[in-house]
Amino acid sequence: MTKPINTETQKLQPPNNTTETSNSAFPTTGRLELRESTKGHKNIISDLTILQAGQAFLVSSSMDGVIKIWR
Secondary structure (H helix, E strand, C coil): CCCCCCCCCCECCCCCCCCCCCCCCCCCCCECCCCCCCCCCCCCEEEEEEEEECEEEEEEEECCCCEEEEC
16 A cells, blocks of 8 residues: 655654553654655645545545545
């Protein structure tokens, strides 16, 4: 499935009520790095949802006024 990715590295902190493990969603460095880039939205993504219609699709909407369906 191809999905839109924010092209900037962001500083994230894990929630206070969780403990970090080797398979944590938050890297031990606390930083995210760009892994791949795709053509996507031209502005901030405002919503994401998964649509089950025979197969799974990711649907994204953005402040650019565009709704995209990713498979």
